[in-house]
Amino acid sequence: LCFIMSxxxxxxxxxxxxxxxxxxxxxxxxxxxxxxxxxxxxxxxWQGNYSNPRKPSNCNGSQFNFMKVYxxxxxxxxxxxxxxxxxxxxxxxxxxxxxxxxxxxxxxxQMQYFEVSHAMWxxxxxxxxxxxxxxxxxxxxxxxYSDIVSPIKTATGRTPTLRCKTDPAMPNNSQLxxxxxxxxxxxxxxxxxxxxxxxxxxxxxxxFQ
Numbered sequence: 001l002c003f004i005m006s007x008x009x010x011x012x013x014x015x016x017x018x019x020x021x022x023x024x025x026x027x028x029x030x031x032x033x034x035x036x037x038x039x040x041x042x043x044x045x046w047q048g049n050y051s052n053p054r055k056p057s058n059c060n061g062s063q064f065n066f067m068k069v070y071x072x073x074x075x076x077x078x079x080x081x082x083x084x085x086x087x088x089x090x091x092x093x094x095x096x097x098x099x100x101x102x103x104x105x106x107x108x109x110q111m112q113y114f115e116v117s118h119a120m121w122x123x124x125x126x127x128x129x130x131x132x133x134x135x136x137x138x139x140x141x142x143x144x145y146s147d148i149v150s151p152i153k154t155a156t157g158r159t160p161t162l163r164c165k166t167d168p169a170m171p172n173n174s175q176l177x178x179x180x181x182x183x184x185x186x187x188x189x190x191x192x193x194x195x196x197x198x199x200x201x202x203x204x205x206x207x208f209q
Contacts, residue, residue: 010047010056010103012192013184014161015120018043020084021137021209022178026165029085038137040126042081043179044096045117045188047103050195061102064094068110077114080121107187116188123191126180129155135208142205148177158182158191163199164206175200177208 020036047056069077069090083092093114101113108116130136133151135143145162152160163179183194200206 009049010186011049012047012186013104013188014046014048014194015117015182015184016043016046016163016179017041017121017126017181018084018179019177019208022165022176023084025176025209026167027085037082037084038127040180041084042117042121044100045113045120046100048183056103057099059103059105061105062110063102064097065110066090066094069093069114070111073111073114073118076118080118081114104188120182120184124152124156124182126152130208137209139207139209142207144205145200148206148208152180156182156191159193159196161194161196161199162206164201170207175206177206 017040019040021038024036049056077093078089081089081093083089086092097110097113101108101110104113129151130148135148135151148162149160161181161183162177163181164175165178166173167176177200179199181194183192184190185192
């Protein structure tokens with residue numbers, strides 16, 4: 001019981017990558033980027049339970065220590081895990097560790113948390129996988145959920161989850177592709193299928209801009 005209360009009870013990991021143009025388009029934060037990055041970047045490595053995939057979070061654990069992000073790792077994370085909204089990479093990493101990383105600290109310490117996340121990002125290049133399937137940013141082309149999931153599943157051997165956001169400024173409440181989620185087992189080693197959860201509606205096509 002003490003372990004669960006201090007680190008958070010979780011069943012699996014969600015490795016969440018975001019599409020920066022959608023993030024920046026709907027962000028309330030000022031961005032220092034004139035043109036959002038045109039590649040999927042890390043949003044976070046989150047713990048999940050099948051009954052509540054977005055929990056746990058905000059667990060009690062060792063708070064972020066910048067010195068544990070050694071220079072070589074820092075260089076890697078600036079490419080794979082940049083703060084696409086506000087431009088403060090360190091603050092972004094700190095927030096993700098303090099909110100999510102501490103929930104699995106007995107499994108991954110802070111250094112391992114960021115090293116493993118970067119390794120997951122390098123394992124499969126979602127941007128190139130979709131490009132090879134001729135799914136590229138387009139202001140008018142729309143895709144079904146399965147159109148986007150299929151090439152990723154073919155390339156990785158596992159089923160991801162897609163998450164979308166709605167832009168109120170667009171007609172018909174169009175969905176914008178926002179995140180692609182990979183799932184990993186309790187120790188963050190085994191890549192497993194994700195159970196689909198709410199995030200993109202079936203009956204409305206997805207825009208990838």
